[in-house]
Amino acid sequence: MEKESNNPEYIFVDGRVSAEKSQLIIDAISGEEVDTTRNILCLFGHSTTQTRAIEINHRQYATAPRCHENTYDVTYCTRSGCNYISYTLTGSRRIYCCT
Numbered sequence: 001m002e003k004e005s006n007n008p009e010y011i012f013v014d015g016r017v018s019a020e021k022s023q024l025i026i027d028a029i030s031g032e033e034v035d036t037t038r039n040i041l042c043l044f045g046h047s048t049t050q051t052r053a054i055e056i057n058h059r060q061y062a063t064a065p066r067c068h069e070n071t072y073d074v075t076y077c078t079r080s081g082c083n084y085i086s087y088t089l090t091g092s093r094r095i096y097c098c099t
């Protein structure tokens with residue numbers, strides 16, 4: 001069988017996540033190294049907010065349901081230039097998506 005390679009797809013349930021923070025969240029949950037840059041204001045505590053991110057790995061299985069979905073609860077700092085983030089895997093399941 002032909003091995004299909006697909007990059008995961010990322011969906012943010014909360015549409016207000018900025019481009020900078022979207023990239024931070026994607027880097028973190030996909031296992032990339034995130035540097036520990038902090039905003040100077042964060043010396044006195046981060047300005048955190050929460051969102052939910054969904055990672056879909058397409059065509060992981062030969063038979064339906066073929067795709068796999070991971071759901072993460074994410075807490076991150078809203079300040080520009082701060083890479084503070086923590087996340088928890090809250091769901092993992094196969095989904096009907098691609099055929």
Ligand SMILES: [Zn+2]
Nearest residue numbers: 042046077082
């Ligand atoms: Zn911060």
Ligand SMILES: [Zn+2]
Nearest residue numbers: 058067097098
């Ligand atoms: Zn799919």
